[in-house]
Amino acid sequence: MKIRFGWFRVSVFLICVFLAGVFVFVVPSEKPSRLLAVISESVLVGASLVVAFVLKRSLVHPGIPTGLLLISLSVYMDLLQSITGLMLFETLAVALSVMAVIILLYYIVLHVRNLRIMMIEHEIIINDSNIGVILRNLKDNSFRFNEAARRILGYEPEELKSLSICDIVLPQDLGFHDEMIERVMKGEAIFPFEARYAGKNRKQIDVQVSASLVKNGKGIPDYIMLAFRDITRIKAMELSLMELNKFHRALNEVVTEALESGFDDNTYHDFLFKCVEAFPGADAGIFLLKEEDERFHYVAACNYDFEELKKVSFATDELIQANSDRVMVIKDYAVDYEMDDERQRILLTAGRLREIKSTITIPILIDGKVMMYFNLDSLESSTAFDNPEIQEIAASFGRAVAVLLSRLRLERELNKQRELLEKLSLEDPLTGLPNRRYFFDYSARQIEYLRRMGEEMTILYLDLNDFKGVNDTMGHDFGDELLKEVGKGLNSICRSSDLIARMGGDEFVYVLPSTGKEEAAEVIKRIRNSFKEPFIVENKSIYLSTSIGIALFPEDGKSVRELLIVADERMYSNKGRTNGKTNKSRIEDDLSC
Missing domain, CATH: 3.30.450.40 (GAF domain)
Structure with a gap:
């Protein structure tokens, strides 16, 4: 406890003056017993004053120092009575003593009650909080736990008595934990650190620990206080x-x-x-x-x-x-x-x-x-x-x-709708064959490729002879079904590298990549042979013939249009050279049905 030495010196000075005044009256009496009594009472008065002064500056109730001051005044009155022999001072001494005893008893009881309330409140705060506290006695290395620590660790009160720090801290964290305690012992200020404690049945508990020293009045460490909180849920959330x-x-x-x-x-x-x-x-x-x-x-x-x-x-x-x-x-x-x-x-x-x-x-x-x-x-x-x-x-x-x-x-x-639209834009809706647009795109790409490769390409232009007669006789719906069958037949004799497209009406065109005149003649022969067989539509056998025009790249043209014009002209030329009987279509009942 720090004492302000100015007040202390004043008190000592007043006591000394008081004692000097007493000696002035007592020493001439030459009575040793009286001198001894005065000195002892003077010492008691001085001691009471000092104790009152010290207690006034402590945490005790102010009434206690007041009672001690009254006791010192009572002793002083008794001292004056012994010096002067007047009964008035003895009466005052008795009255002051009674008042002092009453005041001291009242305020001592009040102080003890307040101390108990403070201790209970402190215990409630410590035990009912979520902060666990472990006090490690540095003298006997014993441990004390608050209720929160017991609750977090999961032990019963009796079980805590036999625990040591090795039982609390997991082995893998013990070295770091001891290092932090050593730093606290050296007086270093450390931030709260995380560790893993072992609860009952070695259940792992993640904790955040704050370590500090608890010193006595002389500034000597008596305890290490470990305050920790359970952060297991927080770690799990992280x-x-x-x-x-x-x-x-x-x-x-x-x-x-x-x-x-x-x-x-x-x-x-x-x-x-x-x-x-x-x-x-x-x-x-x-x-x-x-x-x-x-x-x-x-x-x-x-x-x-x-x-x-x-x-x-x-x-x-x-x-x-x-x-x-x-x-x-x-x-x-x-x-x-x-x-x-x-x-x-x-x-x-x-x-x-x-x-x-x-x-x-x-x-x-x-x-x-x-x-x-x-x-x-x-x-x-x-x-x-x-x-x-x-x-x-x-x-x-x-x-x-x-x-x-x-x-x-x-x-x-x-994407399906887009693909369908793209397909419809390149496909003949009646026969399912590639249409005119697809024919031009495909043929142009083939010409560019074959020009670089130095190879030939053949285009065959087909026109069905007397198809108009079928339409006029059987109707356009029948004619459409016939065109479907013709498309199937032409596609069936097409090589995988070839393309068969419908140009419109009853006109079809073949694109034969990497094919010269002799190979094209073989394809024409297969086409004519296929037309020798009838096409079956609605239980009718329809016999058709076709006129074919041929154009070769690069001999007859350098572009698709040039080749198509040549093939078209030759197709009509071939149609004119055949007689009417050959060009006529023929419709018969299908006897196989």
């Missing part, structure tokens, strides 16, 4: 956030890849594997997709035998999810054991059904209907997915995948 960020990164990668390349079987597998790797607690997983047969089929599997699982499908009412549209945690697989023998065998072997401890199933809804289930399985723990935060992650994931699949489905539909 780990969960890290895993969540990892999962989101994986999800973004897969989504980006899917948007760039589309969603196919490989994308399902890549998506699933990355999700199993990143999702907290997941060891395996599967994708179940609702296909056109209204049954759910396996489209991807991670850490299961996918080739075997592909043989299994489920009706909606057979699913373990019971057609739920919410994220579910499943631990009861009784439904799977009710399958027929073959499916049950596959689920037990390829699906490792007996090994699954817990499943979180995520429905993927498109247009309000469940189109897919994404199952993540834990093979290690039945509580892997019990955390509500994990279930919320799963729900967010399901919504993200639903948006992705909806977008991809829309893009697929748009």
Whole structure:
């Protein structure tokens, strides 16, 4: 306790003056007994004054120093009575003594009660807080624990008495923990540090520790105080956030890849594997997709035998999810054991059904209907997915995948429409053969290629003889069906490298790449032979003939149009040289029917 020496000196000075005054009256009396009595009472007065002065500056109630001052005044009055012999001073001494005793007893009781209240309040604050406190006595190396420490560590009060620091701190953290204590002992200021304590049954507890010295009045350390709080949940949340960020990164990668390349079987597998790797607690997983047969089929599997699982499908009412549209945690697989023998065998072997401890199933809804289930399985723990935060992650994931699949489905539909429009723009709608536009594009590309290669190309222009007569006789619908059959026949004798296109009406054209005059003659021969057989339409046999014109690249032209003009002219020239009888079509009943 620090004392202001100015006041102390004043008090000593007053006591000395008082004693000097006493000696002035007492010493001449030459009575040793009286002198001894005066001196002893003077010392008592001085001591009472000093004690009162010291207590006034301490934490005791102000009434206690007041009582001590009254005692010193009482002794002083008694001293004056012994010096003067007046009974007045003795009366005052008795009165002051009674007052002092009453005041001291009252305020001492009040002070003790306040101390007890302070101790109770302090104990309540220490024990009811979430901060555990361990006091390590530096003299006997014993430990004291508050209620919060006992609660965090999980021990009973009697069990704490036998614990040492080695029982509390995990072995792998003990060296670092001791190093921090040594630094505190040297007077260094350290920041709170993290450590791992061992609770009852060696349960690991992540804690944040603050270490400080507790010194006595002389400034000598008596205790080391370790104040710690349980941060196990905080660490788990940090780990969960890290895993969540990892999962989101994986999800973004897969989504980006899917948007760039589309969603196919490989994308399902890549998506699933990355999700199993990143999702907290997941060891395996599967994708179940609702296909056109209204049954759910396996489209991807991670850490299961996918080739075997592909043989299994489920009706909606057979699913373990019971057609739920919410994220579910499943631990009861009784439904799977009710399958027929073959499916049950596959689920037990390829699906490792007996090994699954817990499943979180995520429905993927498109247009309000469940189109897919994404199952993540834990093979290690039945509580892997019990955390509500994990279930919320799963729900967010399901919504993200639903948006992705909806977008991809829309893009697929748009691509189909685009492909259809492109196909229609290049295809003759009646015969299904390439149309005039496709013929020009294809022929131009072939000419450029063959010009570089120094090779030839032949174009054959075909016109059906007397096709108008068929139309006039049987009608245009019959004529359209006949054109379809002619298209099939011409396409059947076409080589894989050749192109047969319909130019319009009853005109067709062949493009024969890398083909000279002699090879073209062989193709013309095959074409004429094919027309010797009748075309069957509506139980009628129609006999047709065709006029053919030929043009060779580069001999007859350098462009498609030049070649087509030459072939067209030669075709009409050949048509004019044949007689009318040869050009006439003939319609007969099909006797084979």
